[in-house]
Amino acid sequence: MKYLIAVFVLLWCFPQKPALQPAQTLLHPQWLFDGEQVHENWSVWISGNTIKQVGPRNTLAAPVDARSIELPGYTLLPGMIEGHAHLLLHPYNETSWDDQVLKTSIAERVIRAGVHAEKQLMAGFTTVRDLGSEGAGYADIGIKAAIQKGVIPGPRLLVAGKAIVATGSYGPKGFAEHVTVPLGAEEADGVDNLVRVVRDQIGHGADLIKVYADYRWGPKGEARPSFSEAELRLIVETAASSGRVVVAHAVTPEAMRRATLAGISTIEHGDLGDAAVFALMREKGVALCPTLAAGDAISQYNGWRKGVDPDPERIKAKKESFAAALKSGVTIVAGGDVGVFSHGENARELELMVEYGMSPLEVLKSVTTVNARVFGLGEQLGALKAGYLADLVAVKGRPDQDIRVLRHPDWVIKDGKTYKQPD
């Protein structure tokens, strides 16, 4: 009797439903970039949120009633991955960084971030590594949750939370001693404090730890290293114990060297990097996220008329340093520091990577396969392969010949769901 009651209760709680067949879709682009190379007349079969098969058209074993979409003149590619964004910032020529941190309410910043998230997704970036909330606490972790729950459309996020800076190094700055202002990141130093803060940020939901290995705190306002190599190593070891990586903001060769020897995963910016430090990064398997678009945007905010005036010193130096990075063979991930410039214009970084010397095909690999692998997502994202998540973008034309066509994707599919398609 007890057994029968148990069965009845089980059936009542969990009635049998007919199994729902996931939606089946076939995409037939003219060209397909699978994360490694471009194929002509290859197709993709999507089942639910998964890529079931990729290969020459007419070789796919999709069911006959699968929805079939013709994409003549289009290249289909994996959903792009943004390597360096700040959803909680917007361009500094609209509002200065100081005023965003000090005078803008968290509510406004979060609402703006929701708009930014949608813009990045619609620009074909289905995954975004967001590297610091810049004074908005753990709002990035809440925004990630809202996207995951389907409250707002947006890319899947890897978030850093507050980020860590050495005491005295970060802004906003210039206030009298008796005035306490919120900072753009969390200060921590030394053994006990660093270990506690890394663990605390992880506990709040950070997917990775972002640390500022140098900052503009030199006697003349120039960038100088902040944390010692021992401190950086401690941060890396503490994060690694929880299965997380650390990424470092670093522009000086010395901070890049310390961060590399400490076991950091990627170096952000690397503006003053030289052949020696890039060779060291390559040897230790540390990737460079060059953020070319940030310097390009800031130089223009400072009055540079691009295309009219000659390159300012900052741009000349960055071009030289990027050429040295390419020559060294260091892994280059694609990330522009979106937020310094407009969200949704992420592809500006890809155009500059080509302008500064990379081939369009290498840039395509960087923003898909390479980013996925370096960010620990390479088993599921960054390629069009059977078993991978159905994140796809379609652009008119050939991005392997003209990178600029990536600016305006007509189709954006994330996790099998179509977010953008032509009217």
Ligand SMILES: [Zn+2]
């Ligand atoms: Zn940044």
